[in-house]
Amino acid sequence: MSIFTRAWQSWLALALALAALATFPLGISDIPVPYVPARMFSVYVLAIGGAITSLLPLPGLFLAAVLLVCSHFSTGLLLSRLTGNEGSGSVAFFLVLAANWLLAWRCVSLLSAIRTRSSTFDALLRLIIPAIFGAWILILWEALTRGLGIPFIILPPPSAIGARLMTSVPTLWADVQQTVFKAVVFGYVVGCASGFAVAILADRVAFFRHGLLPIANLMSALPIIGVAPIMVMWFGFDWQSKAAVVIVMTFFPMLVNTIAGLSAAGSMERDLMRSYASDYWQTLMKLRLPAAMPFIFNALKINSTLALIGAIVAEFFGTPIVGMGFRISTEIGRMNVDMVWAEIAVAALVGSVFYGLVALGERATTFWHPSNRGG
Amino acid sequence: MHREKLFQHRILPVATIVLVIIAIWYAGAYFMNAPFQRDLDRRGNVTSTSLEFFEKTMAQPKPTLPAPHQVAQNVFENTFLRRVTSNRSLVYHAGVTLSSTVVGFTLGTLLGILIAVGIVHVRALERSLMPWIIASQMVPILAVAPMVIVVLGAINITGLLPKALISTYLSFFPVTVGMVKGLRSPELIQLDLMRTYNASGAQTFWKLRVPASIPFLFTSMKVAIAASVVGAIVGELPTGAVAGIGSKLLAGAYYSQTIDIWAALIAGSVLAALLVAIVALAGKVADRAMGSKPMGRPA
Numbered sequence: 001m002s003i004f005t006r007a008w009q010s011w012l013a014l015a016l017a018l019a020a021l022a023t024f025p026l027g028i029s030d031i032p033v034p035y036v037p038a039r040m041f042s043v044y045v046l047a048i049g050g051a052i053t054s055l056l057p058l059p060g061l062f063l064a065a066v067l068l069v070c071s072h073f074s075t076g077l078l079l080s081r082l083t084g085n086e087g088s089g090s091v092a093f094f095l096v097l098a099a100n101w102l103l104a105w106r107c108v109s110l111l112s113a114i115r116t117r118s119s120t121f122d123a124l125l126r127l128i129i130p131a132i133f134g135a136w137i138l139i140l141w142e143a144l145t146r147g148l149g150i151p152f153i154i155l156p157p158p159s160a161i162g163a164r165l166m167t168s169v170p171t172l173w174a175d176v177q178q179t180v181f182k183a184v185v186f187g188y189v190v191g192c193a194s195g196f197a198v199a200i201l202a203d204r205v206a207f208f209r210h211g212l213l214p215i216a217n218l219m220s221a222l223p224i225i226g227v228a229p230i231m232v233m234w235f236g237f238d239w240q241s242k243a244a245v246v247i248v249m250t251f252f253p254m255l256v257n258t259i260a261g262l263s264a265a266g267s268m269e270r271d272l273m274r275s276y277a278s279d280y281w282q283t284l285m286k287l288r289l290p291a292a293m294p295f296i297f298n299a300l301k302i303n304s305t306l307a308l309i310g311a312i313v314a315e316f317f318g319t320p321i322v323g324m325g326f327r328i329s330t331e332i333g334r335m336n337v338d339m340v341w342a343e344i345a346v347a348a349l350v351g352s353v354f355y356g357l358v359a360l361g362e363r364a365t366t367f368w369h370p371s372n373r374g375g
Numbered sequence: 376m377h378r379e380k381l382f383q384h385r386i387l388p389v390a391t392i393v394l395v396i397i398a399i400w401y402a403g404a405y406f407m408n409a410p411f412q413r414d415l416d417r418r419g420n421v422t423s424t425s426l427e428f429f430e431k432t433m434a435q436p437k438p439t440l441p442a443p444h445q446v447a448q449n450v451f452e453n454t455f456l457r458r459v460t461s462n463r464s465l466v467y468h469a470g471v472t473l474s475s476t477v478v479g480f481t482l483g484t485l486l487g488i489l490i491a492v493g494i495v496h497v498r499a500l501e502r503s504l505m506p507w508i509i510a511s512q513m514v515p516i517l518a519v520a521p522m523v524i525v526v527l528g529a530i531n532i533t534g535l536l537p538k539a540l541i542s543t544y545l546s547f548f549p550v551t552v553g554m555v556k557g558l559r560s561p562e563l564i565q566l567d568l569m570r571t572y573n574a575s576g577a578q579t580f581w582k583l584r585v586p587a588s589i590p591f592l593f594t595s596m597k598v599a600i601a602a603s604v605v606g607a608i609v610g611e612l613p614t615g616a617v618a619g620i621g622s623k624l625l626a627g628a629y630y631s632q633t634i635d636i637w638a639a640l641i642a643g644s645v646l647a648a649l650l651v652a653i654v655a656l657a658g659k660v661a662d663r664a665m666g667s668k669p670m671g672r673p674a
Contacts, residue, residue, distance in 0.1 A: 105499070108499045108502070108503050109498070109499040111502075112498045112499045112501070112502045112503070113498070125502075126502070129499075129502040129503045130502070130503055130504075130505075130506040130507060132503065133503035133504060133507060134507060137507075153526070153529055154526055154529060154530055155526070207388050207391075208388070208392070209388075210384050210385065210388035210389070211387075211388030211389045211390075211391050211392035211393075212388075212392055214385070214389055215389065215392055215393070215396075218648060221597075221601040221647055221648065221651050222601075222643070222644040222647050222648065223601075223604050223605045223608050223620075223640075223643045223644065223647055225517070225605055225608070225609065226608060226620075226624055226636075226639070226640045226643055227640065228624075229624055229625070229627060229628035229636055230633070230636055230637070230640075232628070233439070233628070233631070233633065234407075234439065234440075305512060305513065305515070308515050309515045309517045312515050312517070313517050313609060313612075316521070316612060317625075317628050318628075328519070328521065328522065329521055332521055332522050332525050337522070337526070340519075340522050344514060344515075344519055344522075347514065347515050348510075348513050348514040348515075351513035351514070351515060352510060352513045355513060
């Protein structure tokens with residue numbers, strides 16, 4: 001009985017694939033490019049075969065592997081049929097797609113249920129499971145835009161965006177250099193450093209801290225991005241104004257988090273430092289700053305996203321003719337939506353790399369912290 | 376004793392810092408506006424005493440940095456002296472921004488809670504979706520906002536909804552993360568107790584997990600509403616300066632109406648601060664209604 005409830009995705013997938021087979025062929029009859037029967041045959045064999053196999057009482061890992069191969073090959077063949085036949089997705093097409101999606105879901109559930117001792121295998125699983133999910137977002141996106149013939153302007157398929165990305169690498173690289181390497185890096189470093197310095201100062205002078213903390217807390221909730229037009233007026237169109245926006249945006253999270261972090265060290269440890277007769281700076285360097293590191297890295301992580309957003313949005317208010325924000329706003333004006341999406345993909349990639357670097361730095365400096373030790 | 380402490384540790388320092396900021400602001404206004412004023416005087420062959428000169432730098436129509444009283448005056452005029460329906464009224468623009476903020480925030484909170492419930496209950500979702508939720512915030516959505524607006528406009532979805540969608544995207548993330556934490560916050564011993572009561576999954580969810588997650592919900596909602604305001608403001612930028620705080624910023628930037636920009640900035644900040652305060656208050660009320668004892672002030 002439990003096979004019915006546990007493997008419901010497989011049952012449903014089987015039903016959908018059979019229903020699709022009943023409404024064969026996989027497209028309306030007068031499509032421009034006729035399909036190859038052998039290919040369509042393999043689409044069905046893979047989907048139905050995968051569904052039936054997954055119902056057999058076999059080891060989970062083996063089943064997952066079979067499902068992984070079957071559903072994705074079947075989908076690949078299905079999508080390749082769309083070339084030249086945009087907008088011709090029939091009921092059968094979407095039924096098979098849904099069947100394959102359910103099989104992939106089953107595959108993910110099987111993979112998540114696997115308990116393993118080996119850390120390499122576990123790391124691999126941690127990578128594969130989200131990868132399948134991400135792949136299916138792209139697959140569904142591709143299939144829906146092309147199968148339903150959604151206008152290019154509204155949502156281009158991922159394949160077109162990828163192609164555009166490949167052909168305009170020099171432009172994108174120039175934009176990344178202007179926005180990231182000039183504005184973001186400079187603004188991020190200066191903003192975080194000054195936030196940190198002011199936090200140390202506030203830590204030293206209690207009166208200053210009492211006055212500053214409520215204001216800083218308020219400021220970090222405010223829409224600071226609104227200073228972008230002012231900064232563009234003050235510092236001109238080039239990267240300096242964007243860096244200024246980034247500085248203002250990253251300053252307050254760093255300040256608030258560092259002040260919070262500096263009070264993280266326990267009173268026992270502080271008393272110990274006092275019994276060693278260590279002065280303020282020794283206590284700061286050897287006890288309180290290391291204890292504050294998780295908070296500081298939290299701010300660095302928040303700021304890595306904020307910095308990129310700040311620089312891009314500031315470019316909407318005026319730029320030289322290069323930069324990610326400039327590209328987005330002009331290409332949308334020219335209705336080159338694929339270029340906009342390519343720029344977005346690059347921005348997401350840059351953001352992830354940036355975040356990843358900060359996270360690596362955190363691993364290297366706060367390896368002793370409980371949240372990093374426990375695994 | 377207590378009052379004295381509040382004064383010494385809160386009001387006095389904050390007031391001092393605010394005064395220092397205003398003083399710096401005035402000094403900055405003088406030095407940033409002085410070159411232009413000097414230029415103006417030279418062309419008009421006017422010689423003025425330093426006091427007159429100082430007054431003039433404080434009263435330029437389009438200053439580089441408007442003096443605080445200029446901004447305050449602009450905010451006051453456009454808030455209290457104009458009819459609320461007027462196009463120049465800050466209340467009107469703040470209202471437009473407020474409406475999309477609230478819609479986006481509501482949608483985002485519901486979506487965030489829904490995803491969190493899914494992640495907590497479906498293991499496959501936790502392992503496959505959670506990394507992407509985090510990655511989703513790497514997409515600088517604010518940068519994409521103009522495209523979302525234009526594209527949705529192309530298929531005849533205009534007005535409130537596109538802006539609200541950007542707020543939704545920004546606000547669902549903190550709620551999801553907070554709620555996952557909150558729904559998982561009951562300890563093993565409490566879950567075991569529910570099991571000894573033979574509670575069903577739904578009962579455990581409604582009677583243990585949900586109440587335990589409420590404080591987490593309000594904490595993350597405070598972050599989410601601040602993000603929603605930002606989303607709504609940036610979402611207004613590409614609408615061709617029709618209405619809202621964002622369009623006011625853009626119009627100010629186009630016509631170099633610096634005082635207007637600063638006034639809009641103040642209005643947006645007040646809006647954000649008010650909304651955060653309202654959510655915080657609602658959190659306190661909910662906390663009390665759920666019977667949590669007011670904790671002693673931490674030393």
